[in-house]
Amino acid sequence: MxxxxxxxxxxxxxxxxxxxxxxxxxxxxxxxxxxxxxxxxxxxxxxxxxxxxxxxxxxxxxxxxxxxxxxxxxxxxxxxxxxxxxxxxxxxxxxxxxxxxxxxxxxxxxxxxxxxxxxxxxxxxxxxxxxxxxxxxxxxxxxxxxxxxxxxxxxxxxxxxxxxxxxxxxxxxxxxxxxxxxxxxxxxxxxxxxxxxxxxxxxxxxxxxxxxxxxxRSSAMDARYANPDGSVRGRWKQGDKSARHTLGKRQHPGVYGIQHPITGDMVYPAISSNWRFEQSEMLRIMREWGAYELGEVTDSELEARRKVEGNGVELRDDVKPLIIPGWDEHHKTHAIQRYEKGDWPIYYPANGGTGGFQRKIYLADVEGMMxxxxxxxxxxxxxxxxxxxxxxxxxxxxxxxxxxxxxxxxxxxxxxxxxxxxxxxxxxxxxxxxxxxxxxxxxxxxxxxxxxxxxxxxxxxxxxxxxxxxxxxxxTTKDRTLKPSAVLPEKFEVKDLQDATKLLNAIAKEDGATAEDAAAIKAVKRLLATGPSKTRNWRGGGGFHVAHLSPACFDYNPELDRVMLTPAATGQRLIESIAANLGFALLHAEDDYIFEGRRGNALLKVVEGVATVDVVDSLVPHAAPGETIVLAATAVMDGVRQHLRKAVKGSRVVALPDDLFHYSKGGEQ
CATH class of the missing domain: 3.40.50.150 (Vaccinia Virus protein VP39)
Structure with missing residues (x-):
C-alpha cells in the first residue's frame, strides 16, 4: 500500500x-x-x-x-x-x-x-x-x-x-x-x-x-579594501594565508615550508591548516619573489610540519618545501626591490616585507553577501x-x-x-x-x-x-560611508561606528570629563567618522498598460437552474469571451475578415443570433484544406450541426451558453 x-x-x-x-x-x-x-x-x-x-x-x-x-x-x-x-x-x-x-x-x-x-x-x-x-x-x-x-x-x-x-x-x-x-x-x-x-x-x-x-555589497564593506601597493587589479584586503583542514591519518599535501624571500626563514601554515593553493600554483606565485625550487625534506622540515599537523599523523616526504637554493644577500636585495616596486603577488610578506606571508583578496573577485x-x-x-x-x-x-x-x-x-x-x-x-x-x-x-x-x-x-x-x-540610496580618516575593522559595520560615536558623545557630556578626556575622545571620533552618501538608482522612464477585467458574460440563475448569458454578452465582448473560454487567439481584422479566432488548425466564428445552414455555407469556402470550423452561436437551427460536420470534417457547433457551460445544480455537469 x-x-x-x-x-x-x-x-x-x-x-x-x-x-x-x-x-x-x-x-x-x-x-x-x-x-x-x-x-x-x-x-x-x-x-x-x-x-x-x-x-x-x-x-x-x-x-x-x-x-x-x-x-x-x-x-x-x-x-x-x-x-x-x-x-x-x-x-x-x-x-x-x-x-x-x-x-x-x-x-x-x-x-x-x-x-x-x-x-x-x-x-x-x-x-x-x-x-x-x-x-x-x-x-x-x-x-x-x-x-x-x-x-x-x-x-x-x-x-x-x-x-x-x-x-x-x-x-x-x-x-x-x-x-x-x-x-x-x-x-x-x-x-x-x-x-x-x-x-x-x-x-x-x-x-x-x-x-x-x-x-x-555596501559601500561600508567595500571601504575595507585599499590598494597600498598600487595593484593593477585595484583595491584588495588582507586575507588568511592558510585554510583549516580536518586532521587525518596522513599529512595534508598543502603542509610544507616556504622560505621567506627577505629574511630567509622557513614559514609554515597555521596549526591544523594548509596553504590555500596547490603546490604548483604556490610555486608559480613565489617565483615572482625569487628563484624558488622544490627543496629536500629535512629533519627540521619534518619537525615543523609535526607542529602544524600534530602527533599521530604520518608525515610525507614526497611533499617538498619551496626554497631559494643558496639564499644569500643577493636574493634578499632582489626580493626587497620587488617589494618596493609594488603591485605585489597574491602572497606577499607583511610588515614592510619582513613579516609573515599574507594573502590578498581583491574586491573585483568578491561577488557579494550570502x-x-x-x-x-x-x-x-x-x-x-x-x-x-x-x-x-x-x-x-x-x-x-x-x-x-x-x-x-x-x-x-x-x-x-x-x-x-x-x-x-x-x-x-x-x-x-x-x-x-x-x-x-x-x-x-x-x-x-x-x-x-x-x-x-x-x-x-x-x-x-x-x-x-x-x-x-x-x-536614492541614503546610507553612511566612511570618511578618509576612519577605520572599519573586519566584521564591523558602519552602524557600529555610528553607535560608538554616540557613546563617546554621551561620555564627553558626563560630569567629571576632563580636557584630556575630551582630546582623547576627539581623536577616537576621528577614526570613527562617517558621512552621508547619496547615490541615485532611478531616473524615471518606461511605462505600463492600464486594464480592467471585462464583465462576466455568463451567469447561473438558481430559479431556472440553468446558465444564462448576461447583458454584457454582446458584440465584440461576446466574441472575446467565447474566444478566451474556448482557447482561441483572436484574429485581427487585417488578418481575416470572416473568422474571429484561431487555435491550431481550428477557426472560430461567433454569431450573435441564429446559426443557419446559410451561415455555414458562407463560412466553408474560407476554410483551407486541413482546417476545421468551430461555430459558436446563441441559437442553432435544426440540422446545422450535421450540415457543418458533413461540409468540413472535424468541425462542430457550440450553442451558447449550454454547450460551453453544462452546469446545472440538479443535473449533469
Missing amino acids: AAQRLQLTWYNKDKALIPTDSGKYGYTWVDPSDPRYCETRTLIYDDYVEGTQSPKTDEFEYSELADLEPQTDNLLILGESGDVLEALTRVPELAEKYLGKVKLIYIDPPFNTAQTFASYEDNLEHSVWLTMMRDRLLHMKKLLADDGSIWVHLDDVESHRMRLLLDEVFGPQNYVVSIEWEKAYAPSNNASGIPMVTDGILVYQKSGAFKRNKLP PKNLWLSSEVGHNDSAKREIQTLFPDTVSFTTPKPERLLERVIHIGSNPGDIVLDVFAGSGTTAAVAQKMGRKWVTCELLESTFSTFTRPRLEKVVRDEDAGGIT
Missing part, C-alpha cells in the same frame, strides 16, 4: 469560491463547475502611461541600476486576483506572454486577522481564506518559470497553514526558506501579551533550477518607514496601516530575479512591488481589487515612478 502524503484539510476544500460583490473581499461557496467560477474573463485595455528618463546631473552619483533600460511592457489591472490569474493563464494572448515565464512572484495577501483596514478587507474565515489562496497558488504555479520562486508574506495567524498549503501545491521538496522580517523596531509597551515585531516570508521554488542571487533568513529593519526598513514613503507620495491621504518598505521588496526582487525578468504581485495594494520592480529594471504585472485603492494609491504611485516624480524609497 502506497504511503499517504500529509495534507491539510478544511471545510469545503472540494468547493470553489466566487465573490459575493464585485470589488470586495467576500466569497460564496459554489461547485467547481459553476460558470461563475469557471468563466475566463478577458482584459479591457484602458490606457498606456509612460515617462521619460531624466538625464544625469552633477548633483548625484549614479549606481548601475540608474543605467538600466526602463521597462515598457508592464501591466496594471483593476480586478479580483482569481479572475486576473485565470485570464493570465487561459487567455491565449496573455498565456503566451506569461505562462511559465514569470521569474518571481511576491504576494502580501490579506492576513486573515479579523480586522478590516481602510484600504482592504482582512476578515476571512480560515477555510474561506485557505480555499481562496489554494486556487490562486495553483494558477501562480503555472505562471512561474522553472527557475522561478514565490515569496508569500504573512504574519503568524495563517503562516503554519500556508506552509502546509504551499507544500501541497509546490511540493515540500521545493521549500527554500522562511524569512523573518523585523517589521517593528519599537513595539508598544502597552501591548497585551508578547508583541509581534516580525512577519514571515515563506519562499518556495518552482523546481531545483532556482538559483538565488547574492546580496550586493542572503540570510533574518532581515533586520536597519537593513530593509520597517512598517513606519514604509508609511513615511507613502505619506511623502500622498501627503493629503491617510496612509496604509501595514505598507511594506521599498528596501524590503528590493531585497526580495534582487535575490529572486534579474533585470528584464517578469515579477508578479496579485495583491497590489499601494503598488510597492511594481514600483520597486520598475526601478530595478524588471517587467511587472500587478492587480488590485478595490477601485478606491487602485485610483488613490496604486495607479498614481506607478505614474509618479515612470515620470521620475518619486524621489523616495530606493530611488
